[in-house]
Amino acid sequence: MNIHLQLDVARADFDVSVNVQLPAxxxxxVYGPSGCGKTTLLRCVAGLEPQARGVVQxxxxxxxxxxxxxxxxxxxxxxxYVFQEASLFDHLDVAGNLAYGHQRAERNNRNAMSxxxxxxxxxxxxxxxxxxxxxxxxxxxxxxxxxxxRALVTQPRLLLLDEPLAALDHARKxxxxxxxxxxxxxxxxxxxxxxHAVDEVARxxxxxxxxxxxxxxxxxxxxxxxTQADLPVVVGEDAGALLTGIVLNIDTQWHxxxxxxxxxxxxxxxxxxxxxxxxxxxxxxxxxxxxxxxATHTSIQNHVPCVVxxxxxxxxxxxxxxxxxxxxxxxLARVTARGVHELGLQVGMPAWAQVKSVALVK
Amino acid sequence: xxLSAEDFQAITLTLQLASVTTVLLLLLATPVxxxxxxxxxxWRAPVASLVALPLVLxxxxxxxxxxxxxxxxxxxxxxxxxxxxxxxxxxFWGLVLGSVVYSLPFAVQPLVNAFEAIGPRPMEVAATxxxxxxxxxxxxxxxxxxxxxVMAAMLSFAHTVGEFGxxxxxxxxxxxxxxxxxxxxxxxxxxxxxxxxHGLAGVMLVFSxxxxxxxxxxNRRADLRKKAGA
Numbered sequence: 001m002n003i004h005l006q007l008d009v010a011r012a013d014f015d016v017s018v019n020v021q022l023p024a025x026x027x028x029x030v031y032g033p034s035g036c037g038k039t040t041l042l043r044c045v046a047g048l049e050p051q052a053r054g055v056v057q058x059x060x061x062x063x064x065x066x067x068x069x070x071x072x073x074x075x076x077x078x079x080x081y082v083f084q085e086a087s088l089f090d091h092l093d094v095a096g097n098l099a100y101g102h103q104r105a106e107r108n109n110r111n112a113m114s115x116x117x118x119x120x121x122x123x124x125x126x127x128x129x130x131x132x133x134x135x136x137x138x139x140x141x142x143x144x145x146x147x148x149x150r151a152l153v154t155q156p157r158l159l160l161l162d163e164p165l166a167a168l169d170h171a172r173k174x175x176x177x178x179x180x181x182x183x184x185x186x187x188x189x190x191x192x193x194x195x196h197a198v199d200e201v202a203r204x205x206x207x208x209x210x211x212x213x214x215x216x217x218x219x220x221x222x223x224x225x226x227t228q229a230d231l232p233v234v235v236g237e238d239a240g241a242l243l244t245g246i247v248l249n250i251d252t253q254w255h256x257x258x259x260x261x262x263x264x265x266x267x268x269x270x271x272x273x274x275x276x277x278x279x280x281x282x283x284x285x286x287x288x289x290x291x292x293x294x295a296t297h298t299s300i301q302n303h304v305p306c307v308v309x310x311x312x313x314x315x316x317x318x319x320x321x322x323x324x325x326x327x328x329x330x331x332l333a334r335v336t337a338r339g340v341h342e343l344g345l346q347v348g349m350p351a352w353a354q355v356k357s358v359a360l361v362k
Numbered sequence: 363x364x365l366s367a368e369d370f371q372a373i374t375l376t377l378q379l380a381s382v383t384t385v386l387l388l389l390l391a392t393p394v395x396x397x398x399x400x401x402x403x404x405w406r407a408p409v410a411s412l413v414a415l416p417l418v419l420x421x422x423x424x425x426x427x428x429x430x431x432x433x434x435x436x437x438x439x440x441x442x443x444x445x446x447x448x449x450x451x452x453x454f455w456g457l458v459l460g461s462v463v464y465s466l467p468f469a470v471q472p473l474v475n476a477f478e479a480i481g482p483r484p485m486e487v488a489a490t491x492x493x494x495x496x497x498x499x500x501x502x503x504x505x506x507x508x509x510x511x512v513m514a515a516m517l518s519f520a521h522t523v524g525e526f527g528x529x530x531x532x533x534x535x536x537x538x539x540x541x542x543x544x545x546x547x548x549x550x551x552x553x554x555x556x557x558x559x560h561g562l563a564g565v566m567l568v569f570s571x572x573x574x575x576x577x578x579x580x581n582r583r584a585d586l587r588k589k590a591g592a
Contacts, residue, residue, distance in 0.1 A: 075490075080490065
C-alpha cells in the first residue's frame, strides 16, 4: 500500500508543487529548511489548505482528487495531526482533550474503540497520571505527549506530525523522542513527520523526503537519500551516512561494542547494548578519512575496506566529499582536495575508510 | 428614599427590555462577530463601520431614522403591517428593536476580540479530531470565547439600561409600555419631583457602578487565568 500525494498550492513566496509516492508504513520524514513548504504540504494532506489542488490518496482511500471533484473536509479524513505547539484545548482537562477526538471518531466508526483502548494509548504515552490536569499544569514535553495521544485515540490511518519537538528544549526533546520511537515500533500507523533537525531524521526516519523551495529534491530510504552527495541535506557540517546494523560483540574490558552492517563492522561505545540488538549508527563525513592501505600504528579503531564511488567538490574549494561504497552500504568522507590529489584518488579505486567516531542514534 | 408604583413599573420594564435585548443581541452579534473576525472580504471594513455607527451617532439621529423606518410608511413599518403586527413605534418591541441597534457595537466588539484572540488553531485542531465546523464552533470556539460572551452580555445589558435618546424618540414615554427608568427620571425632573428623581437616579448610579466593578473584576480573573495558562 502506498500514500500518493500530488499537490499544488500557491504561496506568496513560491508555489509548493509535489508529486510523491510514499510507503504506508514506518516514519516518513519530510526534511527541509524553514519555509521550504514542508508544513504547507502537511496541511494540504490534512485538508487544512483550501487553496490546494491535487490528489491525496491512502491506499485505495481517496481523500482528495480535484480532477474527480472529490474533496473530503478535514474532519472526514481519518488522520491524526500533531501541531508544533501542543495546542491542547484550554477549556478541557487532559482526559477531556483525549475524549474529544475519541467520542467523535467512535460516532462515525463501526469498529468503535473501547474506553480500554483510550486507557492503553494514555499508558503507551505515559500520561495516565495526568488525566485530571489542565494544559497549564503540564510541562512542555507532557503537553506534546498528550497532543500525540489525543491524535492517536481517533484511530488515524495516517499520523501527521509538524515539528512536534521544535518548541521543546533539548531535555524535553529527549523526553519525547523515545515515545515517538515506541509508537513507530508498537503501532502500525504510517507517520508523516516534518522537521528541519538532522538528528531527528537520523533517529526516526525510515523514508526521507527532502524539500527545497516547495519542490521535492529527493525521496527514498533514509540511508540512500542521506548519502546522495549532491543534496543540501548532505552538505554542511551535518553531512554523514546512516547505517543500520546488529550488535555482534561486546568488549567488556574496553566498553566497546562491535556493530556489523551490510559491508563491514564498526566498534562503537558500549552503552548497555546487548548482542543481537538492532542499532542505527550515524557516521559524519567529517569523521571519516581515507587511506590506500590499511593503516597501522594509529589510534583509530575502525578501518573499513571500500571503493571510491564518487568525488564531489564542496562549496569551499579546499574540500571534497567522497562517497565510499562498503559492500551494500555507503559512507561519506570529507577530505581536502589536496589529499585527494596526493593520494591520486579516483572513482573505482579500492581504499580504506578510517572512521574516527561513530554516533549511536538507537 | 421613596419609589412610587410607577417607578417600580419603570424599573421592571427596563429590566425586561434589557434582558430581551441582551438575548437577541447575543444571537445576532455572534455570527456577525464571527464573520468579522474571520473574513478577508472587502466588505469587512464597511460592515465593521456600520456596526460601530451607534457609538458615534447622536441617539436622536438613530432614533429619528428608526422612527421613520418603523412608521406606517417606513420599510420596517410596511413589513410589520403586512405581517399583521401593526406598527412597532411607541411599543415595547419597537424599543427592543431600537435597543438592539443602539447596543450592537457593545455586543459585537467583545466577541470579535474574543474570536480573534482564539485564532484559527483550535478550530483546526478540532477538525483534525473529527469535529465538523458547527460542532467545533459550539464545543471549542464558544467555550474558549466565554469571557467575550460574558463581557458582551454585561455591556449590552448595562448599555440598554442606560439608553435615553433612542427610547424617547421611538418609544415616547407611555407608562407601563415604553416608560423606562431613564425617561421616568426625565419625567420626574420635568415635573420638579426632585426627591423621586433622586431615588431612581441613585438606583441607576449604584447599578452602573456595580456592573463596571463586576466587569473589571471579571476581566482581571480572566487575565490571571490566561497568564496561568501561558
